[in-house]
Amino acid sequence: MTGPDDGYGVASLPFGVFDAGGGRHLGVALGDEVVDVGALAVARRSGLVDVLDASSLNPLLAAPPEVWREVRADLREWLGEPRWRSTPAARAVVHPRHAVRMHLPFTVGDYVDFYASEHHATNVGRILRPGTAPLTPNWKHVPIGYHGRGGSVVVSGTPVRRPRGQRKPDDEPPVFGPSERLDFEAEVGFVVGSRTETGQPIPVAEAAEHIFGVVLVNDWSARDIQAWEYVPLGPFLGKSFATSISAWVVPWDALADAHVAPPPRDTSPLPYLVDPHDTGLDLDLEVALNGHVISRPRYRTTYWTPAQQLAHLTSNGAPTRPGDLFASGTVSGPVREEFGCLLELAWGGQDPLTLADGTRRSFLLDGDELTITARAPGPAGSTVALGPVTGTVLPSDPSRPARATSPTTGGR
Known part of the structure; x- marks a missing residue:
C-alpha cells in the first residue's frame, strides 16, 4: 500500500x-x-x-x-x-x-463530445479562421457538441491505429490515405447513470443525480480528415476511429472538495442553463508525449460546467441510459503551457513543439505514446487521482513496425 x-x-x-x-x-x-x-x-x-x-x-x-x-x-x-x-x-x-x-469499465451507450473550453475554441478560431471573430456567434449561448461513436471508445492502454480517410491537400483534388495530421485532445468525461425516458430533460440543478463519475478522455482527432469533412455537418470520420478513456471511474461524490465556480461570464445563459451550484471542477491535468510533459491544462478554466452540458444534452427530450458518456472537449488554458492538443501547441503546424529530447512535433508520429493524468483536491488536504489514459499510435498499415526508427520520431 x-x-x-x-x-x-x-x-x-x-x-x-x-x-x-x-x-x-x-x-x-x-x-x-x-x-x-x-x-x-x-x-x-x-x-x-x-x-x-x-x-x-x-x-x-x-x-x-x-x-x-x-x-x-x-x-x-x-x-x-x-x-x-x-x-x-x-x-x-x-x-x-x-x-x-x-x-473497459462499462459498456458505453451514447457518446457526446462538447466544445466547452473558451480558450480552446478561441485558439481554434484564430488558427482556422484568421482575421475573423474567433468564437462563433452561438458559442456563449449554447454548449456546442457532436454526437460521437460509443462503439469505438476504448480503455487506456489500447493502441490506436492511424486512421485512413479522405483529405484535401491545398490546390489539389481530394485523396484517400493515412491521416498526416493526427492529434490528441486532453478532455474530461462524465459517466451517466440511472435512466431517463424520451421527453424527460434533466434540469441543470439535478445533474448530480445522473452523473455517476468522471474519467479522463483522449478524443483522438485526424485534423486533415476532419477539416475536409466537417462542412456542413461537423466531425465524423476524423473523430470516430478511437476515443480512449481511463480505466478508473472516479465517483462524482469523491470530487466534492473539487467543486469551484466556472470562469466569469459576460453573457447570461438562458434559464434552463443557469447552474445554481456552479459545478465547475478544480482538476489539474498533465499531458506527456513519449514521457515528456508537454502541457498542464487546468479544467477550472472551462466555460460550460458538466451540469450545463448534461442539461443541454437532454434539453430536447433526448433520453439517457446507464453507461452514456459525455466529454468536455479539449481542455485548454490562456497560455501555451496549458493548451490541450497539438493543433494549439504547434499552432496548426506553424510553430512545431520541441520535446525535451530535441525532437519536434507538429502532429503525432507512428510510435508516439500519449498519456494524460489529472489530480483534484480531496478532503483534509488529500488528493484524488484521475487516469491515467494512455495510447500508442500504430501505423495505418498493420504490416509496418509499430515504432519508427528515425531519430526524429522521439522513439525510446
Missing part, C-alpha cells in the same frame, strides 16, 4: 473492471492495490451483492443514485477499518494493481 496522498485513498475509491486471471471483476483502486468489491460484498454478506458482484460497472450505473451513495459509504466503512487487511476476507480479495489487466 502507498500513502494517503497517492490519490487512491479511501476518500477516492475509483471503480474499474479488472482481470487477475479468473475472469472480469468489479474492483476499486486503493493505493497500489485493487480490491474485488464483489467478492468483498459476498464475504460481508452485503445486500449490495447484486450490483457489486459483476463483470461491469453497468449494474451499479443502472441503480438509483441512493444505491450509489450506499455502496460508496459501505466501501469506505469496510476499507477504512484499521484491521480489515488482516482478515481472511481481505487476503482473498486484494490484488496488486500492477499484476492485473484492466478492461
Whole structure:
C-alpha cells in the first residue's frame, strides 16, 4: 500500500473492471492495490451483492443514485477499518494493481463530445479562421457538441491505429490515405447513470443525480480528415476511429472538495442553463508525449460546467441510459503551457513543439505514446487521482513496425 496522498485513498475509491486471471471483476483502486468489491460484498454478506458482484460497472450505473451513495459509504466503512487487511476476507480479495489487466469499465451507450473550453475554441478560431471573430456567434449561448461513436471508445492502454480517410491537400483534388495530421485532445468525461425516458430533460440543478463519475478522455482527432469533412455537418470520420478513456471511474461524490465556480461570464445563459451550484471542477491535468510533459491544462478554466452540458444534452427530450458518456472537449488554458492538443501547441503546424529530447512535433508520429493524468483536491488536504489514459499510435498499415526508427520520431 502507498500513502494517503497517492490519490487512491479511501476518500477516492475509483471503480474499474479488472482481470487477475479468473475472469472480469468489479474492483476499486486503493493505493497500489485493487480490491474485488464483489467478492468483498459476498464475504460481508452485503445486500449490495447484486450490483457489486459483476463483470461491469453497468449494474451499479443502472441503480438509483441512493444505491450509489450506499455502496460508496459501505466501501469506505469496510476499507477504512484499521484491521480489515488482516482478515481472511481481505487476503482473498486484494490484488496488486500492477499484476492485473484492466478492461473497459462499462459498456458505453451514447457518446457526446462538447466544445466547452473558451480558450480552446478561441485558439481554434484564430488558427482556422484568421482575421475573423474567433468564437462563433452561438458559442456563449449554447454548449456546442457532436454526437460521437460509443462503439469505438476504448480503455487506456489500447493502441490506436492511424486512421485512413479522405483529405484535401491545398490546390489539389481530394485523396484517400493515412491521416498526416493526427492529434490528441486532453478532455474530461462524465459517466451517466440511472435512466431517463424520451421527453424527460434533466434540469441543470439535478445533474448530480445522473452523473455517476468522471474519467479522463483522449478524443483522438485526424485534423486533415476532419477539416475536409466537417462542412456542413461537423466531425465524423476524423473523430470516430478511437476515443480512449481511463480505466478508473472516479465517483462524482469523491470530487466534492473539487467543486469551484466556472470562469466569469459576460453573457447570461438562458434559464434552463443557469447552474445554481456552479459545478465547475478544480482538476489539474498533465499531458506527456513519449514521457515528456508537454502541457498542464487546468479544467477550472472551462466555460460550460458538466451540469450545463448534461442539461443541454437532454434539453430536447433526448433520453439517457446507464453507461452514456459525455466529454468536455479539449481542455485548454490562456497560455501555451496549458493548451490541450497539438493543433494549439504547434499552432496548426506553424510553430512545431520541441520535446525535451530535441525532437519536434507538429502532429503525432507512428510510435508516439500519449498519456494524460489529472489530480483534484480531496478532503483534509488529500488528493484524488484521475487516469491515467494512455495510447500508442500504430501505423495505418498493420504490416509496418509499430515504432519508427528515425531519430526524429522521439522513439525510446
